[in-house]
Amino acid sequence: QVQLVQSGAEVKKPGASVKVSCKASGYTFTSYGISWVRQAPGQGLEWMGWISAYNGNTNYAQKLQGRVTMTTDTSTSTAYMELRSLRSDDTAVYYCARDKRERYSPDTFDYWGQGTLVTVSS
């Protein structure tokens, strides 16, 4: 069965960086893209960006351009999301989510990780 297992909770100081991992299993990793979606406490869902696990192509939300980098390690079927220059409003639960279809851009998210809480506080 398809599973996405994320790394554990993080506490970071403002200005620091965080790198969250998402280990996939139960399917051919390189056949589907991975998106990252975050949710601030009590707020809605915000799409952050997408990476093709096939060729590493990325699309990032404009507001995060320059602060976020998404990568994959196909040898371990793991996707990574790094966010730099953290601010207090980056405090959120971060989810990875798999594309439902083999496409060249993000579309529909059929499997999700369990979420990783990142807290940014001095």
Add this chain to the structure above:
Amino acid sequence: DIQMTQSPSSLSASVGDRVTITCQASQDISNYLNWYQQKPGKAPKLLIYDASNLETGVPSRFSGSGSGTDFTFTISSLQPEDIATYYCQQYDNLPTFGQGTKLEIK
């Protein structure tokens, strides 16, 4: 960015009621519209994709319709386990979500 306006933001209904949520896109997105359910402390769950297709394993009381800019999500007979927040999401361009509809039991 394509803006998704979802309404209402909250809704209270009784078990057995028919519940409808709407989502309006800021531009034509064809049928590139999905609906998700999120329960507290859990990851979202895909219910409807491509505006009207029921995801495998999702009960048939859930349905979706619409195309272009106006979309509707319906629960035909509300069950206690349907208490959650529901989100629409477009993928015509880079994905964006509606602000969510919190559904409560009356």
